[in-house]
Amino acid sequence: MSRSPYDTEPRLPSLPEEILAYYERGGELTRLREGAGRLEFWRTRDLLRRLLPGAPARVLDVGGGTGIHAEWLAGDGHRVEVVDPVPLHVERSGRLPGVTARLGDARALPAEDAAHDVVLLLGPLYHLPERPDRVRALAEARRAVRPGGVVVAATINRFAGLNDSLRQGNYFIPERRERTDAVSDHGRHRYSPADPDFTTAYFADPADVPGEFAEAGLAPDGQYGVEGVAWLMGGVEEWLDDPERREAVLAATRRIEAEPSLLGASGHVLTVGRRPGEDLEGGHC
Numbered sequence: 001m002s003r004s005p006y007d008t009e010p011r012l013p014s015l016p017e018e019i020l021a022y023y024e025r026g027g028e029l030t031r032l033r034e035g036a037g038r039l040e041f042w043r044t045r046d047l048l049r050r051l052l053p054g055a056p057a058r059v060l061d062v063g064g065g066t067g068i069h070a071e072w073l074a075g076d077g078h079r080v081e082v083v084d085p086v087p088l089h090v091e092r093s094g095r096l097p098g099v100t101a102r103l104g105d106a107r108a109l110p111a112e113d114a115a116h117d118v119v120l121l122l123g124p125l126y127h128l129p130e131r132p133d134r135v136r137a138l139a140e141a142r143r144a145v146r147p148g149g150v151v152v153a154a155t156i157n158r159f160a161g162l163n164d165s166l167r168q169g170n171y172f173i174p175e176r177r178e179r180t181d182a183v184s185d186h187g188r189h190r191y192s193p194a195d196p197d198f199t200t201a202y203f204a205d206p207a208d209v210p211g212e213f214a215e216a217g218l219a220p221d222g223q224y225g226v227e228g229v230a231w232l233m234g235g236v237e238e239w240l241d242d243p244e245r246r247e248a249v250l251a252a253t254r255r256i257e258a259e260p261s262l263l264g265a266s267g268h269v270l271t272v273g274r275r276p277g278e279d280l281e282g283g284h285c
Helices: 017-024 037-051 068-075 087-093 131-144 160-168 174-186 206-215 236-241 243-255 260-265
Strands: 058-062 079-084 099-103 116-121 145-157 201-204 219-225 268-274
Touching: 017 087, 037 068, 037 145, 037 236, 037 243, 037 268, 058 068, 058 131, 068 079, 068 099, 079 087, 087 099, 116 131, 131 145, 131 206, 145 160, 145 206, 145 260, 160 174, 201 206, 206 219, 206 268, 219 260, 236 243
Parallel strands: 058 079, 058 116, 079 099, 116 145, 145 201
Antiparallel strands: 145 268, 219 268
């Protein structure tokens, strides 16, 4: 197997202790399966089903967590491998039918060159505050995907923390407001025991992400707001419980998903790129 060009010898995946501890709490088992988090899940699935090639594609789900997306991708007929640095996630996702899973770091993927049709990064960029690390992860995705293949990366929006803390009422707590305002200035969310709701993270300006794709050798090919503005509305969880209203919410969010003026209002954005070169299935990207 071809190793990452960045490594002279194999290495174990490593995470800052506070990030590993956060995910070992098991929150990813339910975060997108219950409550308002279902909006992020359903919208991400909707977008990926439109952006990815038809089955059976070879999909490398980097930072795939407990397999929330790997499960339906395998069910759609894709060949899915999860790579994740959290042992709990690898153990859980590896149980899913049609899914293989292994430990690995997005910055040094245990993958052969050009071995996949699709590489997903639906979490790793959240926890890489420094641009060189994010570009390195994207460059590894480029190495692992075939020429003409698709790379999709999720980012947390720069003002997502501010919007969410205001919605929840935490913005009215002076110390929380100070930390939230700082993140909206520079994007770096630093772990603090006094702010236990999240861990070390990076909140990206959507306008910066295509430049990171290009620096990694990927050709940017579009950006999509995942939740739009619906996630900020007080009744969204109840709307999602009602099938008719849920479909209306999803349709409304789909209508504005690529509107540039609204990208920054979404909680998350998907950025799509392709590895330049000849498409192995015919044609050129």
